[in-house]
Amino acid sequence: MQASYDFLRAARALLDITPAQLAEKARVSKRSIVRIEAREPVGLEISLRVQQALEEFGVEFLPETKSQGPAMRVGKNVVKKIGFQISAD
Template identity: 55%
Template sequence: MKVPYQLLRAARAAIDITHVDLAREAGVSKRTLVRIEALQGVSEASRERVQSALEARGVMFLPAGEGFGPGIRVPDKMLTAPAERRYQPPGKRIDRKP
């Protein structure tokens, strides 16, 4: 299945892998990966390498069907808890545990 560029970007974000790491695993340059995520054209071979690298990490690309577009599924182990909030809006205090 040829995966849309948007799903490649969404999959990378969902499994929280850096551009550098995914590019290395896919055997493409970081610039190529950035071009994919910016919806700019890249070679079919590069796009397929990125898709294969994501699939090797357990990402499943789901075909379109029943009135819905294509989607992704990621393994539970790839999902991480959100990081502690670091930004503190002016006038709001976040109490931290000692």
């Protein structure tokens, strides 16, 4: 599945990585990441490189089904855990 620009932007934010970090991993310019996130057109090869880099970070892009829209998920322990801890009192 080819992910939309919105999904690429959301995945980067979810991973809490900078545009520069994603650009380096994808071997594209930081400007390309900024353009994608502003919904400005970039070449197909560039958007596919960015998607592949996000997948290497642990994001899985899921296609639309008959009953659900497209989605994404991350592997276990990929996203940093923040916030309060629930005690086992």
